[in-house]
Amino acid sequence: MLWLTPLWAQAAAVVAQLDRNPVALGDPVVLTFTADGIVSGDPDFTPLHQDFELRGQSQSNSFNMVNGVSRVHTEWELHLYPLKTGTVHIPSIQFGSDKSQALDLQVADQPAPAAGNAPDIFIELAAEPKQPYVQQETIITQRMYHIVQLQPQASLTHPSVESGKGDIQQIGNTVNTTAMRNGRNYQVIERRYALIPQQSGSLTLGRTTFEGILAEPGGRFDPFGLSGKPIRRFSQPLALQVREQPASYTGKQWLPARSVTLNAHWQTPPDKLKAGEPVTLTLAIVADGLAAEQLPKLEVQVPAGVKAYTDQPELRNEAGSSGVVGVRQEKWVVVAPYNGTYALPGLAVTWWNTTTGKQETAKVDAVKMVVTGGQAAPAGVATPPPVAQPQTPAQTNPQAAAAVAVSSGFSWAWYAAALLLMGALLSIGWLAWRWWRKPGGVLKEKAQAAALLSTTRKPDAKAVWRSLEQACRQNQPQAAQDALVQWVGVGLNIQPALIASLRARAEPALQTEIDALNAALYGRGGAGWKGAGLWTAIQHFKPAGQVQRKDAGRADLYPD
Template sequence: MVRLLLIAWLWLLPFGAQAAAIMAQLDRNPVAVGDPVILTFTADRIVAGDPDFSPLEQDFEIRGRSQSNSLSVVNGVSSITTTWELRLYPRRTGTVPIPPIAFGADQSQALDLQVMDQPPPQANTGNSSDILIELTAEPQQPYVQQQTVITQRMLHITPLQPQASLSHPEVEVGKGNIQQLGKTRNTTLMRNGRNYQVIERRYALTPQQSGTLTLGRTTFDGIIDDKNNNEFDPFGMSGKRIRRFSEPLTLQVQGQPASYTGKQWLPANSLTLNAHWQTPADKLKAGEPVTLTLAIVADGLAAEQLPKLDIQAPAGIKAYTDQPELRNDPGSNGVVGVRQEKWVVVAPYNGEYTFPGLSIDWWNTATGKQETTTLDPVKLVVTGGQAAPAAANTTTAAKPKQADPAIPPPATTSDTPEAAGWFAWFSWDWYATALLIIWGALSVGWLLWHFWKKAQITPKQSAKTAYVPVSVRPPDAKTVWQRLEQACKQNQPQAAHDALLQWMEVGLHLRPALLANLREQAPPALQIEIDALNAVLYGRSSGGWRGASLWQALQGFKLSNGQTAVKTSELASLYPD
């Protein structure tokens, strides 16, 4: 054994006797930003140590690496060659230096790589005209707090493989809130005589301050079919991995016009006020509560931006309200915000009352002018009760008029002996006390009967009585979590995707409820499963997806406060939800 080791050492001795010559080569130069470039290091002898590729990470993203060795004997002379291959993605354009790489005491030579904005014109596969990423805005010069619709499109002619993702736009300069509107759409578009497949997303952007607002460029990362490429792929990919970027989108946000005089700045496409009386206003009954529903509907504003309605009820009328209902509905031009307030109105006495009108000032973004939306005053007619006492209409009671001793008082029926005998014991205080006792007895009796009746109702009957249609009642977190579990166990990717979005909204209260936001906060295991779900949905194939791993990753993920969570991601599926 010792003899064999000595022979091997003597055989390798010529390779270590001198420093290894390490050659660095690029498979192409120039290259487009977003496209990969293969950097190859070749050593003709045994190197002094392992390579240190960390200097490359400043200007490149390293997405794959491999190493191979080859031994050859020519005319009795042995030679050994070691090759390292790296797949690099440039992080910027221009002349990007590739510094010398240390292999222990040995070192490679330096190179320069030219990185362009778009692929070279001669590149037919993955040409910039075959894959385009676009960001557009409407309007391009919005007012502060005005909703702006951002449209993101990916146009492609080259077939794509399922492993693809498209990042969401984010605010890089300025301040603003952005959230996706609806679901991803697949359409077609004819441009320059070529028929493109289009993947489209729409977002609602609300600028929070005037000045310049810039959305950073969005990134497409995927693999395109490359059937003409017969070269060996050391990274095990059946196609060609590419990246494409949109151009950054810059908006000039206008401030609130100086001519605006409203109490609250409300820039919208349209704004309306609606009122609905549960009972017609001219047919109210004294002492009976009636519900007045008021709603503000604003096209181009979120419900959270709409003002509270301030109602000053007339004298003799009681009105109070509870928490408002806020709702954001998708519209043709973005979000339609709805603020709904329910008021309970009670008129204790008969009579006619004038319920005040309402008005809201807002800025019409279509015409560039201030407008006012109003509700006219409403005449209330109340019957079926008693007339309002004089004291109810004055702040202090009027003093009784002193009788003139020179004028005898008028005769009344109570002056007769019969009347005097009947009313001698009667007084209004006694009458009120009797009514109070009767009312209390009836109330106690009704409560006893109610509790007795409730105790007789079976749980099944109680559930049946309290039933609310599912179409009206939103799902709770427990129901959504059960749906997600069922979809994962039955290996249904689309159902799992929909249930996961619902869970983020009702279970975690994440806004917006996007897989991109979940992946951004998720641990590596959950990120892998989200990417696998995205890939299956985008590939329009669910045969290879297994939901057990996703369900396990969700089970093991906890928020800091101890609640089970599924957080959100940068890269989202391109397949329409």
């Protein structure tokens, strides 16, 4: 073991060296540490993380003996990507009690194109609008332009909020197209995102990063797409100024959107209802530019004498041509036990039109419910008030009013008490008779409503298919949409059960029909909608395998 003594006695000298200097932002640089001798400890590369991204690290050792003297040579090789431009300081790195010297690296901006030419690869971020209101949907478009051939193993990060507060998610799929810039024909990879600012003030999206390998002309075939020149390119950060809610807005809930509509659909026409029979009323808010989760609960004022039950709302987000279209749908089961005419008040939702910059109101008109086929309400049971009649001069004559109030010595208090007692006895007797004749009473009505809602939640596939066919043949867009959503879940087993999920898997013909259905429901020509095309297209649809979501942070440019 004596021959090892010179080895441990050697003093280690650690030298740092860069493979190139200067370097362009986005291009890698190799930092090598060389030690002749045994260092007194493991290296600590933590100080490098402040200004560099470490993407690879290796260590090699060699041992030799010359003229009886043992020598150890160790190299540490680090692959670094600078995170900023300018003069980047590489600090001294500790190897136990040994250390390397410090270096300075000059980092230029992304490589400048040749004189008179545009760059071969560049990324842009754009926002519309650039000064949104708080909670207003802002469309972020990410485009990567390239004119050089890329290997399949490439990725482009999604935009993310760097400062400020907001939520962002991709809408639709990645689109590949072409565009002319500065006389050059570029291949363009485009993605669209919906950004919802959550507070006013400044909001900044950080730069997005492309990372790939340039195919080398004349290079040998590489089935794995790993040969070539590694390359990185960045977009510029995107800054937005988010405006506050206007002081002139008077709505209960802040709803900035491009359009908002209210729809009501009765299973049975409201003027042809039957006493004691439950009927489904479907209410929907459709907002172009708002997510379904932002839409308010509808406050339905049920008239006296009518019972109504509702289930959890159905929330859907569809990818429209201008962004996200949110739909909140509520199904109400309405039961009127007795004959009569009932007034169901209208609904109103106040919202802010981001296109015109004005407050508007979406409305559903009041409805007169006419109920027949049953019995009149017994005494003591709330019934709809009689229709108010305009007063005549004789009704408002002060002398006639005074004459009514004249007492003739008869006790009105005792008379009224006797009438109330008789009415109570009659009501109790009638209710007992009704309970004996129809066991279950109110519990039966609630059971009927619960059964109807349960049927809505768990529909039969064959029944849904027949409902879809009927709605299409009768040109009923709302009923067709309801049936289509159910068919996506129970018939096609697509999850989540959204029309957007079906559209993403559909052929162009079915996509066109789905867009036409959405256009009709969003108030752009619903009266002229024809369901024959949708019915034909859905019959020819063949479901494919499920598509799994990619990593939210980094997405492949060429997914499988």
